[in-house]
Amino acid sequence: MGAEKATLNTDWLSACGGCHVALVDLHEKILDVIGAVNIQHCPVLTDIKGYPKADIGILTGAVRNEHDRHAAEAMRASCDVVIAFGTCAVYGGLTGASLAHCREEILDRVYVNNKTTLTHEAPTSQVALLEKLVTPIDEVIDVDLYLPGCPPHASFIFEALSSLLEKRPPEASDRSVCARCRRKMVKTDVSAIKANHEGMPDAETCFLSQGYVCLGSVTLDRCHSACTNQGIPCTGCAGPTLQVLTEPTHDLRTEVSERMSKLTAIPYADLMAAMERAAKTHYAYAMATKMIGDKPTFLINKWIEDVEAEDESNDHH
C-alpha cells in the first residue's frame, strides 16, 4: 500500500453492526490497513464525534431514521470517495425487508403491542424518528463505489481498500455463489419442493437438484459460498447478481425456478408459486432498492395479499 497515509471515516446507519466487525475480520491484514490508513470517525474504534475531512468514507447500513439521513449527508460532505459498504448500504438489506410492512405496523409490533416489554407506547424523544420508508443510501447521497455482502468476506474488503489506495481497478468478479460452491449439480427425478428442515441434504449434491430452494445462482459471490459449502442453502444475503439487477425481465424467482425445474421433475409453476409465497424471505435483502422494487416482475403486495386471502379461506374451512 502507498507510503503516505490515507484518511478514513466510517459510519454506521441502520444495520446490525456486522459490517464494522467484518473490517476487524481482516485478521493480521488489518495491520497492513492500519499501516496505510489513519482511521478518524469510526463509531466502534474512535471517540471522534465530528466528521473530519477524509480521503475514503465507508458507510454501512440503510437510511431508516433522521439520524441516518444526517450521518449520510455529513459523511458525503467530509469524504472524497464514499463506499456503500454491505448489503444494507447498497440495497437496503435486512432493514429494507421491513418495507413489507408500513411504519405504523412496525411501531405497533415493536413498542405498543409487544408482549415482551412492559411499556406500551412508541418513544417520542431520545430515539431518532423513524422515516416512512427504508432508503438505500444512494437515493440520499451520491455514492462512488458499492461493496455488497452481509458482511462482505474479508478478501473482498481487503481487495477493495488495496485497489483504492493503490489507485488501480479492483479485481472483482460478477460470478454467483454457485461459482465457489463445491456441490455438484445433477439432474434428478425429485418431484417435490423440500423445506430446509426436511430430510438431510446430501453434502456433495446441489441443493436445487435435491429439491431445496437455494438462492446461490441469483446471488453475487461476496462470501466465498460460506453457507452452501457448510450445508445451508443460500438466502441471498449479498444481494442479486448483476444479471438480475440490470435485466428488467430477469428476477430472483424466475431464474431459480427455471434452473430448478430443468434440474428436477418439479414443475416451473409450482416453484414460482412457492417462491412467491415466501417472497418476504427471498426478497428480504434487496427489496428496498429500486433496482428490484421497480421491476415489472416484482409484485410483493399482490403476493402478500394472495397469501393472506389463502390463509383466511383456510381459516373458514
Added chain:
Amino acid sequence: MLEIKIHDESCRGCELCVDVCPTDVLAFDKVAHKATIQNVGDCIACLSCAFICPSGAITHSNIHHVKNFYRDLDFCRRVERFL
C-alpha cells in the same frame, strides 16, 4: 474471431448450457462433470448459455453487443461501480 470462455472452477456441471444452446456449440465432459466448448465456429452469440449458467461462468468476447435499450441505464452505471 468470436471466443467463448468457461471459467472451469466455477462450472458446477448442470449441463443447462449444453441443453439450451441452439447450435450445439457446447458439450458435456462426463468424467470431469463439466461443460466444454466443442464448435466455437457455430456460435451465434445469442448468449443463452451465459444467461442460464448458474455460476455466471461463461463469457463471450469479440461479439457484436446489441444495445439493450430496454435496460435502465442508471442501474447499469451503478453496477459498473461494484467492488
